[in-house]
Amino acid sequence: MPPVTSSASRPLLARDSTARGALEHKLGYHLPLTYAERDALRWLERREKHYRAGSVVVEEGQASDCLHVVASGWLHGSVRLPDNGRQILRFYFVGDLTATFSIAWGFTAATLTAVSDCTLYEVPREALGRLFREHPRLGALLFAVSAAEQVALSDRLTSVGRTDAITRIGTLLLQIRTQLAIVDGPSGSSFELPLTLQDLGDAIGLTKTHVGRTLRALEGDGLIEREGKVIRIVDVAALTTKVGYKDRESHVATDWLPDR
């Protein structure tokens, strides 16, 4: 029983390409992998699970003995505040390992929510431990990738802490576009954005009202167009310049990794 209703209306996101070997693909992008390493990575992807758009995978504070590899679709991690506010911390795309918030302690530090319909592989934490032992080079690579993700988080912090609404929104849109393009191929400059104004605001530290206003301001300037949930960045270069968006190098350095 497929989770996503079949046939007819093909969604904009190629989310049904349940890519076995998502981790392998992602890590292989940084480094040529040996057969043994590829096998080890595929070995992690055995417990497949499906989630519908909007559904919660794990809840903040919940005990959790496993993490997830994204096989298709995308998700976000968030935390709740005492005043019932919410901060969306980051988004996860195909090949990402949702280790950060569930590996440090016996419980999850953030809620993981499916943005689109998606497929995940459940990985027991012990399996990750074994990977570090059997394939130290992959362990080190995971460490490097994690460091890169931490830089991405820092970029978000910088955006939220030090820039105005237009810059924050513009930056976020460009980031999401970049990520989706990696998965779905360069889809022109329009993509489906199944996020509410509230979601966007929770990601960049604004109220939904103000996000709406800001989006319309961007529309007014002819920088973006919207139609339903589909968003089009009319002039990517112009928006990039306007908000000072810097795309980080996608490859991580691997020269320091140990021999396999």
Place this chain on the structure above:
Amino acid sequence: MPPVTSSASRPLLARDSTARGALEHKLGYHLPLTYAERDALRWLERREKHYRAGSVVVEEGQASDCLHVVASGWLHGSVRLPDNGRQILRFYFVGDLTATFSIAWGFTAATLTAVSDCTLYEVPREALGRLFREHPRLGALLFAVSAAEQVALSDRLTSVGRTDAITRIGTLLLQIRTQLAIVDGPSGSSFELPLTLQDLGDAIGLTKTHVGRTLRALEGDGLIEREGKVIRIVDVAALTTKVGYKDRESHVATDWLPDR
């Protein structure tokens, strides 16, 4: 030869305890280490360097083939913005490894600045690679610690994105206090804070003017006292409650680590 000028006026921070084995101590806190593991960690701490308060260790964008272990003192990592603004991303204390911003690429993604006089060990990146290979368990532990740090960064993002000035300042003060207490022992509730209003503002996304106002508001409420660079949190419990500060568990989970 102590790096900090000798004699007389003993600084408030016990920064001259150049603790060889800082990494060993920090990781040993989470997990009983074998002799071999201890040796390997000490092996990393051979190139000792000293920096005066305020000096820059590495500059954002600079090519860098090494990272640092903090042996004594504290530092912060920051990035500059196009408009000449600055975001302080995180602080580093004794035992911390400044890997995040210099391991992912061939250059440093953030500027590392000494807040107090401090002693660092320079670690070549290759040495870290070797550590992952020779001691996979330590590699995995580093991964876990890095994940915990990422959660800390997320907490900061949440603070900046979703709370007001008083909460942000209060939270930051409590965090710094917690960290310093780990190093210097429970110093009552007062500590030296060698940060300018500008620094504080750059850390939590406020202007120095508003930081000043907010600090005085906290003083007015009798929650803190200030005298020069020394700050005292009069009623830790009250402040903790007021800003909803949640101290994260200091131990990371180690049950998933591979055998040594």
Place this chain on the structure above:
DNA sequence: CGCTAATTTGATTTTCGTCAATGAACGTGG
């Protein structure tokens, strides 16, 4: 077709930023 959730809109308030001036603390060099 009707219900709910999400978006749009406008009026108003608040928080925080900006600008500018003053003064204290500190270090340096004459």
Place this chain on the structure above:
DNA sequence: CCACGTTCATTGACGAAAATCAAATTAGCG
């Protein structure tokens, strides 16, 4: 030891960005 310059903290008046509040409209979904 004092004059000087620099940096940082303080203060107040003002302005702007974003939050809040409250409808009204639209879109999505069963």
